[in-house]
Amino acid sequence: VDADGHVLISADCLLDVQLSPGLPPDLVLKPEVVTADIQLSGLHVNRVSHLEGALARELSGTMQSIINKKLDDKRPKLVAKLNRQIAKHEDDLRFSLSDSIKARWSKFTGDE
Numbered sequence: 076v077d078a079d080g081h082v083l084i085s086a087d088c089l090l091d092v093q094l095s096p097g098l099p100p101d102l103v104l105k106p107e108v109v110t111a112d113i114q115l116s117g118l119h120v121n122r123v124s125h126l127e128g129a130l131a132r133e134l135s136g137t138m139q140s141i142i143n144k145k146l147d148d149k150r151p152k153l154v155a156k157l158n159r160q161i162a163k164h165e166d167d168l169r170f171s172l173s174d175s176i177k178a179r180w181s182k183f184t185g186d187e
Contacts (some may be wrong), residue, residue, distance in 0.1 A: 077122040086111040099172040108157040113146050
């Protein structure tokens, strides 16, 4: 079986914006996923080996049902999984205002 599928993930998030202690402070973004959903938005069966017509279409419908069931099983854990992925990249969500000021100052003074 050769098929292409598309899933749609939607999430509602809260974003906490903080300034860290120190001068100048770092800007820290702390997103949190509060709800999330995943849906199969499309499935196209390109080829089914040795099957044609109604049988191939029936297999396509069966595949779609199986995929939807798997997505249903994954849905309850989706919010936690997304939040774990965000936590792995929390350093990428910290923006140093000091570095930004230094970079702008270097452009002004020509010290790069």
